[in-house]
Amino acid sequence: MQYSGQYGRAVLLSDIVNVRVGEPDKRSMTTGMHIVQDIYCMRCNKYVGWTYVRAFEPEQKFKEGKFILERELIYDISRECIRDSSDWIE
Secondary structure: OOEEEOOEEEEEEOOOOOEEEEEEEEEEEOOEEEEEEEEEEOOOOOEEEEEEEEEOOHHHHHHOOOEEEEHHHHHHHHHHHOOOHHHOOO
């Protein structure tokens, strides 16, 4: 499956590290109504995607508990965040 975010192509992941989660928000998306939480880089605090808390459409339930990372945003923050990460190893 292909996934899209606000900034282009995205990937759906089952697990993710080094992010913090925002407040739950009910959103109407192209695949229906969902409750999601934005996710942010733990180091630089920039938005990188969201996690699905609840899907209201039965065929979308498989997304619950999974994460969408927006590829373009990951590339953007990696130049700022990761290049200076010698002091930041988890």
